Amino acid sequence: MASPLARHFLLDPRVTFLNHGSYGACPRPVFATYRRWQRRLEAQPVAFMDPHHLAARFADVRRSLASEVGADPDDLVWVTNATAGLNAVARSLDLKPGDEVLTTDHEYAALEKTWAFVAARTGAIVRRVEVPLPLVSEEAFTDAVLAGVTARTRVLFLSHVTSPTALVFPLAKVIAAARERGVLTVIDGAHGPGLVPLDLDALGADFYVGNCHKWLMAPKGAGFLHARRDRQFLLAPAVISHGWTEAGGSPGPFGQSAFLDAFGFQGTRDPAAWLAVPAALRFRDDHDWASVAKQCRNLASETARVIQGITGIPPLAASDFCAPQMMAIPIPERDPVALHDWLLRVHGIEVPVIRWRGRTIVRLSVQGYNDAGDTGRLVAALREELGR
Ligand SMILES: Cc1ncc(COP(=O)(O)O)c(C=O)c1O
Numbered sequence: 141m142a143s144p145l146a147r148h149f150l151l152d153p154r155v156t157f158l159n160h161g162s163y164g165a166c167p168r169p170v171f172a173t174y175r176r177w178q179r180r181l182e183a184q185p186v187a188f189m190d191p192h193h194l195a196a197r198f199a200d201v202r203r204s205l206a207s208e209v210g211a212d213p214d215d216l217v218w219v220t221n222a223t224a225g226l227n228a229v230a231r232s233l234d235l236k237p238g239d240e241v242l243t244t245d246h247e248y249a250a251l252e253k254t255w256a257f258v259a260a261r262t263g264a265i266v267r268r269v270e271v272p273l274p275l276v277s278e279e280a281f282t283d284a285v286l287a288g289v290t291a292r293t294r295v296l297f298l299s300h301v302t303s304p305t306a307l308v309f310p311l312a313k314v315i316a317a318a319r320e321r322g323v324l325t326v327i328d329g330a331h332g333p334g335l336v337p338l339d340l341d342a343l344g345a346d347f348y349v350g351n352c353h354k355w356l357m358a359p360k361g362a363g364f365l366h367a368r369r370d371r372q373f374l375l376a377p378a379v380i381s382h383g384w385t386e387a388g389g390s391p392g393p394f395g396q397s398a399f400l401d402a403f404g405f406q407g408t409r410d411p412a413a414w415l416a417v418p419a420a421l422r423f424r425d426d427h428d429w430a431s432v433a434k435q436c437r438n439l440a441s442e443t444a445r446v447i448q449g450i451t452g453i454p455p456l457a458a459s460d461f462c463a464p465q466m467m468a469i470p471i472p473e474r475d476p477v478a479l480h481d482w483l484l485r486v487h488g489i490e491v492p493v494i495r496w497r498g499r500t501i502v503r504l505s506v507q508g509y510n511d512a513g514d515t516g517r518l519v520a521a522l523r524e525e526l527g528r
Contacts, residue, residue, distance in 0.1 A: 237263025
């Protein structure tokens with residue numbers, strides 16, 4: 141990887157790394173900050189873990205994140221990852237037999253399991269609408285989703301940026317319409333922060349869960365849960381510990397809201413990834429990441445165009461609905477595991493190959509450490525494979 145920014149990352153230089161989307165990658169100075177927090181914790185764990193001190197540290201870093209994602213800091217809590225935050229929401233809601241959870245055919249497989257688990261225990265039913273492809277307008281998306289709403293729909297669960305198809309779902313109208321119908325909105329924003337502009341207050345979802353360890357490039361284990369103030373009483377963390385109060389209400393046992401206290405204190409945990417989030421935001425500022433992201437977006441979409449030229453298979457969406465630095469590129473049918481392994485073993489390229497609804501998809505991520513040499517290697521390898 142020959143981008144001048146590649147030297148800031150810990151990635152193995154022998155691998156052409158085109159899969160930022162799965163786990164992100166943390167720049168060296170951000171990782172150093174993370175390690176410093178861990179050492180401070182080890183130096184004096186009792187003082188470090190004092191709930192009032194820790195609450196104050198969390199409040200500082202929540203403020204940094206809040207200005208990045210357009211939220212009030214007191215509506216945000218730290219979770220380990222998007223899966224944990226969405227589990228907390230799904231497993232808190234008081235669903236009854238016959239209640240419906242409406243979702244789409246583009247959701248992340250692990251979260252489909254979460255809702256199946258919840259449905260099996262509550263008697264709720266998960267319904268899935270098909271999002272029409274190619275996705276070309278907000279109206280088409282909104283109409284398809286709302287067509288699935290019935291009198292029994294209690295929850296609408298949608299990705300912001302989809303995992304298998306790298307689409308940006310246009311959420312604003314559908315969230316407003318759900319609200320009018322009294323349907324709770326739960327948004328899987330695992331890929332949102334740092335990839336697409338966020339204004340969570342304006343978006344108005346009841347619950348939005350995001351990751352800082354993907355596109356914001358924080359260390360792994362930095363997720364957050366945003367809940368509207370008037371919905372926070374519905375939630376309890378999976379782990380009930382010192383911070384929880386039976387009566388709910390505010391203040392909680394450590395003087396913050398019940399929501400902040402219950403989620404803030406869940407037993408002994410390593411908070412270093414959350415505390416390093418401001419360093420990740422600073423790294424992006426220091427390196428003019430808006431410009432870097434724009435170059436990455438251009439390189440990703442140009443690469444997708446070249447591969448589409450080879451395959452003749454059209455894109456899954458109009459460009460407005462494709463994730464800026466992550467392109468899902470359909471290719472002729474292949475065994476996804478075999479193709480992934482061949483790309484890695486023979487060409488040293490790490491890129492996900494996905495089977496989704498009968499399609500084979502190469503999901504290309506382009507981040508600041510990549511350059512045109514990296515994407516060129518992918519194009520050459522696919523040309524070789526598809527020419528067979
Ligand atoms: C749409 C979506 N949701 C959830 C997740 C899970 O994220 P995490 O493993 O950080 O919980 C992913 C991971 O790639 C994802 O793509």
